[in-house]
Amino acid sequence: MATASQSIREIVSKQSSAAAILQRFEIDLCLHAEESLKQACANLQLSIDQVLEKLSEAEEKENGDLRTNVAGYSLSRLIQHVVRTHHQYVRSELPRLAEMANKLVGEHGDGAPELKQVENLINALHAELLAHICKEEQVLFPFIAQLDQEPEGRVTLNGACFETVAQPVSKMVREHQSVEILAAEMRTLTNGFSVPAWACPTYIALYIGLNQFDADLRQHLHVENDILFPRAIEMESALTVRS
Numbered sequence: 001m002a003t004a005s006q007s008i009r010e011i012v013s014k015q016s017s018a019a020a021i022l023q024r025f026e027i028d029l030c031l032h033a034e035e036s037l038k039q040a041c042a043n044l045q046l047s048i049d050q051v052l053e054k055l056s057e058a059e060e061k062e063n064g065d066l067r068t069n070v071a072g073y074s075l076s077r078l079i080q081h082v083v084r085t086h087h088q089y090v091r092s093e094l095p096r097l098a099e100m101a102n103k104l105v106g107e108h109g110d111g112a113p114e115l116k117q118v119e120n121l122i123n124a125l126h127a128e129l130l131a132h133i134c135k136e137e138q139v140l141f142p143f144i145a146q147l148d149q150e151p152e153g154r155v156t157l158n159g160a161c162f163e164t165v166a167q168p169v170s171k172m173v174r175e176h177q178s179v180e181i182l183a184a185e186m187r188t189l190t191n192g193f194s195v196p197a198w199a200c201p202t203y204i205a206l207y208i209g210l211n212q213f214d215a216d217l218r219q220h221l222h223v224e225n226d227i228l229f230p231r232a233i234e235m236e237s238a239l240t241v242r243s
Contacts, residue, residue, distance in 0.1 A: 002055045004038040004048055009201045011037060016212045017058035019205035020096060025051055029201040070223055075148035075235065078228045079141045086220035087133045093213055094126040100206045108203070112196070114189055118210075121186045125179065132175045140168045144232045147239065165236045169229045176221050183214055 002011045002018060011018045012029055019029060025046055032040040041048040070081055101119035109115050143165060162168055187193070193211040195204050 001059060002037065002052060004041075004052065005036050007034055007036055008040055009033045009204075011055070012201050012205050012208070015055065015059055016208050017062045018055055019201075019209060020093075021051070021054050021058050023096070024054075027051075029205055033201045071227065075228065075231060076145050078223065078231075079145055082220065082223060082228065083137060083141070086216060086223070087137065089213075089216055089220075090126075090129045090133060093209065093216075094122060094129070097206060097209050097213065098122045098126060100202055100209070104203055104206060108200075117189055118186070118206075121182055121189065122210075125182050125186075128175070128179055128182065132172070132179070135168075136172060140165075140172060143168075144228070147232060147235050166233050169233060173225060173229065176225060179217070180221065183217055186210065187214065 002015060006014075008022065008027065008029060012022070022029060025044070027040050027044065027046075032043070035043070037051065038048055040046075041051055070078060073081060098119065101115060101122055104112075105115045105119055147165070190207060190210065193207045193214070195207045199207075
């Protein structure tokens with residue numbers, strides 16, 4: 001847990017969710033790197049108690065998310081979990097990571113040319129994932145939720161642009177594979193998100209954030225590929241047989 005006496009550099013290095021919280025309070029990770037959190041808050045006229053509270057909440061949420069077991073969720077609850085946990089994370093985190101990468105390219109791009117490639121990969125992931133999750137939320141997920149609520153085995157397509165749920169599921173899985181290729185390229189390019197010895201706190205925060213995003217993406221795709229989609233196909237098949 002972060003303390004008031006720890007430096008900004010130390011807090012960012014030890015708590016993966018800290019950088020986003022500090023940036024929300026407009027604490028520059030590099031400018032205030034060697035200051036204690038107490039000093040940085042005093043210089044910026046911030047409430048140290050409020051910052052510590054938000055850091056603690058973020059750490060608790062981070063640990064709680066790691067313990068979440070969704071295997072027993074209904075299809076509707078699984079969809080809610082995916083949207084609220086993983087889709088919202090994509091929407092909030094990738095723009096933040098892209099902004100840090102862009103800043104680092106400007107400051108360290110000459111000495112670390114891979115940073116430009118990192119920035120390009122983040123932007124590519126953002127574009128692909130944003131289009132992907134919009135299709136899921138607008139087309140596929142509403143149909144799966146309908147399957148979950150059909151009484152007495154009566155299943156209808158209600159104007160869906162596919163004959164069976166397996167069709168859009170197959171397309172989403174292919175798109176997942178495309179995203180996984182980009183993520184693998186990111187891991188290789190960054191040597192498993194290993195920062196150089198000279199890295200500034202923003203550099204450290206970027207790679208920690210990318211590592212955390214990579215872990216969330218793996219869980220995100222696992223929940224959809226291995227739990228949500230197979231169960232939706234199985235439920236549609238069972239409802240169709242009974243109808």
